Amino acid sequence: MIRVPEHEPPAGAPHSLSSLGVVLVAAGRGERLGAGIPKAFVELGGRTLIEHCTSIVTGLPGGGHLVIVVPEASASEALGLVSHVIPSGPSWEVSVTPGGRERHESVRFGLEALHPQADIVLVHDAARPLAPAELFERVAAEVRHTGASVIPALAVADTLKHVAADGVVHETVDRAPLVAVQTPQGFPREQLAAAHDRLGSAGAIEGEDQPTDDAEVVQRAGGTVRTVPGDILAHKLTTSGDLALLEALLASQNGDPR
Numbered sequence: 001m002i003r004v005p006e007h008e009p010p011a012g013a014p015h016s017l018s019s020l021g022v023v024l025v026a027a028g029r030g031e032r033l034g035a036g037i038p039k040a041f042v043e044l045g046g047r048t049l050i051e052h053c054t055s056i057v058t059g060l061p062g063g064g065h066l067v068i069v070v071p072e073a074s075a076s077e078a079l080g081l082v083s084h085v086i087p088s089g090p091s092w093e094v095s096v097t098p099g100g101r102e103r104h105e106s107v108r109f110g111l112e113a114l115h116p117q118a119d120i121v122l123v124h125d126a127a128r129p130l131a132p133a134e135l136f137e138r139v140a141a142e143v144r145h146t147g148a149s150v151i152p153a154l155a156v157a158d159t160l161k162h163v164a165a166d167g168v169v170h171e172t173v174d175r176a177p178l179v180a181v182q183t184p185q186g187f188p189r190e191q192l193a194a195a196h197d198r199l200g201s202a203g204a205i206e207g208e209d210q211p212t213d214d215a216e217v218v219q220r221a222g223g224t225v226r227t228v229p230g231d232i233l234a235h236k237l238t239t240s241g242d243l244a245l246l247e248a249l250l251a252s253q254n255g256d257p258r
Helices: 049-057 072-082 103-113 133-146 189-201 214-220 240-253
Strands: 002-004 020-025 064-070 092-098 120-125 149-155 160-163 169-173 179-181 185-188 225-229
Touching: 020 049, 020 103, 049 064, 049 072, 049 133, 064 072, 064 103, 072 092, 092 103, 103 120, 103 189, 103 214, 120 133, 120 189, 133 149, 133 185, 133 225, 149 214, 185 189, 185 214, 189 214, 214 225
Parallel strands: 020 064, 020 120, 064 092, 149 225
Antiparallel strands: 002 092, 120 185, 149 179, 149 185, 160 169
């Protein structure tokens, strides 16, 4: 694990989130995007996704520990990128550590790299580079208030259909109880670590049995997961169309009415 030098808090600065740990999952290959480089190193508005996320996280009040999980071959590059991101929040330490073959392995490695005093953990996908600070704070506050795992969610607006493998529509799905889930997802650290340990002890996980997010890892271990309102800015970059949408959202934030 490689650490970026810690930024000390100014005198009298608050420390309400000083026991906060953030695992930034940035080890994905980004094959569907087709950029030819790991997705987290793709540029959006002249900055990589890693830089966008690091800037947002290290602007959170109270400080904490951010661990960025990247492909092993990209660790030095990631360190160089984030060393130029000056935290606007107090007392943030930033570390870079290699990821695993699958997402859940990368999260587990990130958890192991966090400081022991981080008792609340937010897991965030670097593929959601515009997720606002308010969303991180909302999730962390709900974890502290309830002691449960917490995920941000948006209501599903589109009509949903159950479609067979041959493309034939079977039925319309009731969308009322369904939500689209985002990150950051928040957890009591002990609960998330225990859930990942249990998942790892189950042996190799293949194909469709792979958990798609950390809330599923916790649920498989019997944990309770709650929701808070998500944010449209936490859109996930998966395809080139998503990149165009994120560019437009970023331009709008910067006052460019493109």
